Amino acid sequence: METNHDVIIIGGGPAGLAAATTFARARRDVLVLDTGEPRNAPAHGVHSFLSRDGMAPRELLAIARGELLGFGGRFRLEGAQGARAVEGGFEVTLSGGDVLTARRLLVTTGLVDELPPIEGLREHWGTSAIHCPYCHGYEVRDKALVVLATNPMSAHQALHFTQWSDDVTLVLDGQAAPEAAEAARLAAVGVRVVAGPVRRLVSEEGRLTGVEVGEADSDAVVVPCEAVVLAPRFTARSAVLESLGVEPVDFLMGETVVGRHVPGDPMGGQTSVPGVHVAGNVTDPMAQVIHAAGAGVRAAAMMNMALIVEDADRAVAAAS
Structure with a gap:
């Protein structure tokens, strides 16, 4: 042919x-x-x-x-x-x-x-919402970071990003708490762990300022951050x-x-x-x-x- x-x-x-x-x-x-x-x-x-x-x-x-x-x-x-x-x-x-x-x-x-259905996430994807430390870690260096737990590897992801920032918080968002060895590593390098579901990303004038966490309006809290990390x-x-x-x-x-x-x-x-x-x-x-x-x-x-x-x-x- x-x-x-x-x-x-x-x-x-x-x-x-x-x-x-x-x-x-x-x-x-x-x-x-x-x-x-x-x-x-x-x-x-x-x-x-x-x-x-x-x-x-x-x-x-x-x-x-x-x-x-x-x-x-x-x-x-x-x-x-x-x-x-x-x-x-x-x-x-x-x-x-x-x-x-x-x-x-x-x-x-x-x-x-494929991103989780979190309000405000897609608007920040690729800029202040990232997943790869070697693609964008340097650009968020020394910023307050929140890692959104989307799978069992998220604790490892939070540990990874401590190479770029000393201010890292892991929000479990329904995932199981890290096992003892992983929890000990996170604690030793200063990663905070917050339980509770993610409600939305909070922005001011288009700039990411935090992640709202909580079961309901009455118990919702905002974890301040300048960038979020997650695994799609x-x-x-x-x-x-x-x-x-x-x-x-x-x-x-x-x-x-x-x-x-x-x-x-x-x-x-x-x-x-x-x-x-x-x-x-x-x-x-x-x-x-x-x-x-x-x-x-x-x-x-x-x-x-x-x-x-x-x-x-x-x-x-x-x-x-």
């Missing part, structure tokens, strides 16, 4: 664009499809990315798209509804109804941060993969389920369907931007080698 492209990449974040640029530099016909909804859009800047610290997420993506186009790659601001295997490769149906084909697919659609549920954007028969599975931290992801081979992201690969947060929810970009480069290199071998085998068959 004649195909439109060597590779279609579904998802134009750091993983997808880094992979696409690698393919374009390898002189492959590559197309990136993207919906224009980056996970980190609420954040003011990308952090821990060598030479690009503090750059606005959309600016980083714009630069990356420009580099891709400069090497002859293609980008289309449109998502994919689904895909299916066909002779010689894969068929991808776009959200507008167009159908394209490719020899290989790389899915880098990322994930969705990480849910892979896996609809296209599921249309191909690739199913997401639970993502574990220790014994705690913290979301869903799509497993892939660690070297190149090969999934359970030959020719379909994954990279970035859709498979590794813990990857920061720089990790996702690196995974995209690695996946592209492995996929390109497979295409080189396939082309050579065709040449052998044609010559015999």
